[in-house]
Amino acid sequence: MTEAPAKPDVVLEAPATLEERIRRWSVYQPWLQEDPVTYFREIQEHAPIVRSDELGGYWILTRFEDMEWAARAPEIFSSSALSIPAHQMFEDKAIPIQLDGDEHRKWRQALGDLFNPGVVNHFTPQLREATIDAIEVVADQGHTEFISEVASRFPAEAFLIFFGIGREYLKQIRDHKDWLLKAIRKAHNDDDIRAANRPLMQFFSDAIDRRRAEGTEGRRDVLSRLLEAQIDGRPLTQAEMVNAAFTNMLAAFDTTTAMISVVFTYLAEHPEVQDLVVAHPEKIPAIIEELVRHDPISATARVVAEDVERHGVTMRKGDLVLIPWGMSGMDPRVFDNPTEVDFERSSTRQLVFAIGPHRCIGMHVARRVLKLAVEEWHNRIPRYVVTPGTRPLRRYTTVRGISQLELTWDTGSAS
């Protein structure tokens, strides 16, 4: 039987003043886990650029316009550090996400086409099958812990399909990934992180070897294309291919799961939107765009590469800057009544996937995963609720989302 997610006994309260809340802002603060948006909106109104003293100190860009400006100025805002505190996941920089300038450009050109909308259409039938399989595992149960049993499976399936690794490796890659997260949490330094990476490095290297042995001709999956690709007029090294695959997995799994989790949480709490999805499946893309705007997910960091002044604030070379992309959707300068959900909004221009040269390379894949999940779930389970006595467990951290979501539905077993 499912139990209510444990509520923390001690709720650490937010600092009393706005100045103090800014100074103490960090995605890890206990008082920000449940609802960072309300606190963030207050800062967004207060100033476009603020400074937190947490985690060694960093700037935060709070508004849409400034986030877009920074995204389009990669010569000022380097991607060499993507998190705060800055971790170096690999010995080499992560391809292509951590690269800058010409080096980034050439890799991005080589990789960008592997995730274009045509490729997404190509793999959609396989992805739909995987989506249906994941849902059918739970459909007859009448209840599920949606995040661990359903949502987190979709991006893993998508990854294995798009990379041509094969769905039979689902359990293996998910076990590796879970183990990695635990190991990273226990890591004391970057050396510990790199040691923890080894099993997955091996997993990817083996997958590349299998693909090379089985042949790549005519295949549109990522590993086949990487094996055939050239960079600087030479083939990619094994280490580079492993790096790119690993980076992609890290960038894709938790973010996509988070997107699915916020969308389904909203749906579970709004039966009228479930009805809308069922009656008007053609509206699903617009519904998804609006729900991922309404629930900020992703934030990444940049490093200031040269001194820059903006809004009277001077950011110095070497300073870290947090860009909470998702929070741009809460900017009232761009979105009327931003806290309200409105599926008829005229503009869907948003920074959920960032913008500029480092815009999410997998955005078309992520959207398709989400669309298929919503379609196929409602084809089988059109009406469901958050299990009475439970509540969605929200978290902020590096990828905002839902850690636990108990859902219940009628299986119609009487028929």
Place this chain on the structure above:
Amino acid sequence: MRARVDPEKCMGHGMCEALASEVYEVNEETGYNEMGEFETPDERRAAVLKGMTGCPEQAISILVDAPSAAR
């Protein structure tokens, strides 16, 4: 009325087709809108506008008819 989808700006989000399939079509093979400049009945103005404002890349524009064939 005439409208134009800028192929340089189109990123393949597919929002135009999702919002107004009576006007916009995304190429199934490539995933991009490849309509370029096109003509559509004036009655579909609302749908054209919906797809235009809904395009995340602002790749769609309505072309104002030239008053004459001069130039």
